[in-house]
Amino acid sequence: xxxxxxxxxxxxxxxxxxxxxxxxxxxxxxxxxxxxxxxxxxxxxxxxxxxxxxxxxxxxxxxxxxxxxxxxxxxxxxxxxxxxxxxxxxxxxxxxxxxxxxxxxxxxxxxxxxxxxxxxxxxxxxxxxxxxxxxxxxxxxxxxxxxxxxxxxxxxxxxxxxxxxxxxxxxxxxxxxxxxxxxxxxxxxxxxxxxxxxxxxxxxxxxxxxxxxxxxxxxxxxxxxxxxxxxxxxxxxxxxxxxxxxxxxxxxxxxxxxxxxxxxxxxxxxxxxxxxxxxxxxxxxxxxxxxxxxxxxxxxxxxxxxxxxxxxxxxxxxxxxxxxxxxxxxxxxxxxxxxxxxxxxxxxxxxxxxxxxxxxxxxxxxxxxxxxxxxxxxxxxxxxxxxxxxxxx
Amino acid sequence: xxxxxxxxxxxxxxxxxxxxxxxxxxxxxxxxxxxxxxxxxxxxxxxxxxxxxxxxxxxxxxxxxxxxxxxxxxxxxxxxxxxxxxxxxxxxxxxxxxxxxxxxxxxxxxxxxxxxxxxxxxxxxxxxxxxxxxxxxxxxxxxxxxxxxxxxxxxxxxxxxxxxxxxxxxxxxxxxxxxxxxx
Amino acid sequence: xxxxxxxxxxxxxxxxxxxxxxxxxxxxxxxxxxxxxxxxxxxxxxxxxxxxxxxxxxxxxxxxxxxxxxxxxxxxxxxxxxxxxxxxxx
Numbered sequence: 060x061x062x063x064x065x066x067x068x069x070x071x072x073x074x075x076x077x078x079x080x081x082x083x084x085x086x087x088x089x090x091x092x093x094x095x096x097x098x099x100x101x102x103x104x105x106x107x108x109x110x111x112x113x114x115x116x117x118x119x120x121x122x123x124x125x126x127x128x129x130x131x132x133x134x135x136x137x138x139x140x141x142x143x144x145x146x147x148x149x150x151x152x153x154x155x156x157x158x159x160x161x162x163x164x165x166x167x168x169x170x171x172x173x174x175x176x177x178x179x180x181x182x183x184x185x186x187x188x189x190x191x192x193x194x195x196x197x198x199x200x201x202x203x204x205x206x207x208x209x210x211x212x213x214x215x216x217x218x219x220x221x222x223x224x225x226x227x228x229x230x231x232x233x234x235x236x237x238x239x240x241x242x243x244x245x246x247x248x249x250x251x252x253x254x255x256x257x258x259x260x261x262x263x264x265x266x267x268x269x270x271x272x273x274x275x276x277x278x279x280x281x282x283x284x285x286x287x288x289x290x291x292x293x294x295x296x297x298x299x300x301x302x303x304x305x306x307x308x309x310x311x312x313x314x315x316x317x318x319x320x321x322x323x324x325x326x327x328x329x330x331x332x333x334x335x336x337x338x339x340x341x342x343x344x345x346x347x348x349x350x351x352x353x354x355x356x357x358x359x360x361x362x363x364x365x366x367x368x369x370x371x372x373x374x375x376x377x378x379x380x381x382x383x384x385x386x387x388x389x390x391x392x393x394x395x396x397x398x399x400x401x402x403x404x405x406x407x408x409x410x411x412x413x414x415x416x417x418x419x420x421x422x423x424x425x426x427x428x429x430x431x432x433x434x435x436x437x438x439x440x441x442x443x444x445x446x447x448x449x450x451x452x
Numbered sequence: 453x454x455x456x457x458x459x460x461x462x463x464x465x466x467x468x469x470x471x472x473x474x475x476x477x478x479x480x481x482x483x484x485x486x487x488x489x490x491x492x493x494x495x496x497x498x499x500x501x502x503x504x505x506x507x508x509x510x511x512x513x514x515x516x517x518x519x520x521x522x523x524x525x526x527x528x529x530x531x532x533x534x535x536x537x538x539x540x541x542x543x544x545x546x547x548x549x550x551x552x553x554x555x556x557x558x559x560x561x562x563x564x565x566x567x568x569x570x571x572x573x574x575x576x577x578x579x580x581x582x583x584x585x586x587x588x589x590x591x592x593x594x595x596x597x598x599x600x601x602x603x604x605x606x607x608x609x610x611x612x613x614x615x616x617x618x619x620x621x622x623x624x625x626x627x628x629x630x631x632x633x634x635x
Numbered sequence: 636x637x638x639x640x641x642x643x644x645x646x647x648x649x650x651x652x653x654x655x656x657x658x659x660x661x662x663x664x665x666x667x668x669x670x671x672x673x674x675x676x677x678x679x680x681x682x683x684x685x686x687x688x689x690x691x692x693x694x695x696x697x698x699x700x701x702x703x704x705x706x707x708x709x710x711x712x713x714x715x716x717x718x719x720x721x722x723x724x725x
Contacts, residue, residue: 064476156648175492268648330515333515
């Protein structure tokens, strides 16, 4: 144990150092900047042996990270919001090339109007790219998840890149105790990088040449197979991390007091902590509720969601972003899975905390108790959208 | 035990560092903590906010602090431009950097410490500004009553090595001893 | 399908110079790179830059595989001593 008081961003930087990352390329953007600032300080003072590449945009940042990775280096980048959107094309490229890369995304709203606060629109916009996508609940998990990401992405059965998401400011700029582990212990747990192929002067391949439709489709199918295999690897890596370091989080989904609950709340990110507080308080008032904290939106834990929600009376989904013209993206995902159940539970999608609106445990208590009361009164229903604007005090 | 603290300062006075070091000191006491700035643009000299939570259990919540148990004011002139008492719980604590007792209306416990004089005596000055965050940190620990000065000194020395750490530690110790309750 | 590069059961978007979907691409050329070995300094820039990896190193120096060279001209362009002429086919 080696506990320091760190912001979420510094926790990620420490994990990058502990993973012995060799190449970092990034472009500054609020609220991501302090991750790479800290890494560059660690490189400058000799704590970390890595090459930092300065680039002129996020598009180039991921392209350079990708280039380093296909050359065999353990590579990392980080971004947020508009930076992530500008990078979007290269995300497809990296996943399509089946090259392990780890990227931190400090989730932030998209303009206009300009807004630097937390919102999940940026990260949810990447769901179709072929990246594994995760969200941390607190600074410690941001550290642990970043370390786990290298093991997951570099597994022979996976070979896909991964995003580690953390909420703007409420994690990225908030100081909390973080156990950054000892270097020799991490070295024993995380072996040096391996990957399916390396392109260098001795191993000359062309990557991304034209593929005729049938070949192309087969490669797409293969990415999907890797995503499916990644589910098992994510569970395994989290379990082994727990055995080794004493902390694990339930793999794809963390189930908090949901086994005996009649109602579940599904959500992702830092406000899950406030939701746990709300659930504890509601249980004292006779509300039998639990939480499905979605740690990975890709791959989606279809089997676990079905298992956890089986026999429940209602499932409430809280989204911190909206897919305009439809519903909150997490609601779309969860409800599509629950509709596979012969007797789906009552469902409601609540849109809250968008653009950084503060949502505390009292607000979440109100949101949950209202849903439970409605189902108890009216019986089964599905409501795709309910906007929660105001918050207490 | 669960305490929520709001610090009022001016950009550049080190309010966020003070909150951060308070959490580190709490950590040395086997407690848990969380420190964060106001999430927006900040400028040197402009009024700023920093927040801290201290608890004997792990802290799960990440929402704003709207009803603090304690308010810390780094610069008494802020009373005139900011509502420093906003949301402060009845019976809550106020700690002010001031050379003399000040009058605050309402049912609060009010404390004062001359952090500026302590900083000037120890030549803790940068670009004409007295560095008051470490004396204010020492005073905060005393007023909270559950964080020892030893842990505060350890936190300061973790943050600044050598002579700088020594001087800041002395500043915190002096404030810890000289903070007074207004009765 | 048999031409796809598979490693440990993963199908990868990689290719090497061989007859693949597009056949022998050398027939596409309208211009042909020709190396003047008396000028070549063996810097291997052409080898590094060739986007289709058809230039290889050998005892005698760099060699262009004309069966697959599409005649893009990058090699002629990057050669620092102008040892590669880019001449019309036929």
